[in-house]
Amino acid sequence: MTGVHNLLYTVPPGMVAIVRDVDLVPGVTSAAFIFLYSGVTGATWCSRALPTVNVQVEWRGRQVFPAGTDLRASINVGGVACDVSVSGYLLTA
Numbered sequence: 180m181t182g183v184h185n186l187l188y189t190v191p192p193g194m195v196a197i198v199r200d201v202d203l204v205p206g207v208t209s210a211a212f213i214f215l216y217s218g219v220t221g222a223t224w225c226s227r228a229l230p231t232v233n234v235q236v237e238w239r240g241r242q243v244f245p246a247g248t249d250l251r252a253s254i255n256v257g258g259v260a261c262d263v264s265v266s267g268y269l270l271t272a
Contacts, residue, residue: 185263186218189249191269204261263268
């Protein structure tokens with residue numbers, strides 16, 4: 180992804196998404212922060228300061244996203260590239 184606000188995934192109708200793992204490798208300096216949040220509810224569920232360039236940032240846990248909500252990532256420095264990997268599973272609601 181590149182930029183400040185990025186849509187990563189929208190949960191389809193009739194489903195519930197469970198996010199388990201997120202890995203990010205940003206190409207930015209320690210002045211940046213990464214936020215993972217729901218664009219629908221506005222709730223931030225992960226926020227990390229970036230220690231150095233190209234250091235992997237990890238989140239592990241279980242975060243539930245009901246149908247129609249989305250997972251978004253934000254870097255507080257615009258135009259910066261960041262590799263993102265998100266894993267989890269979908270359940271029928």
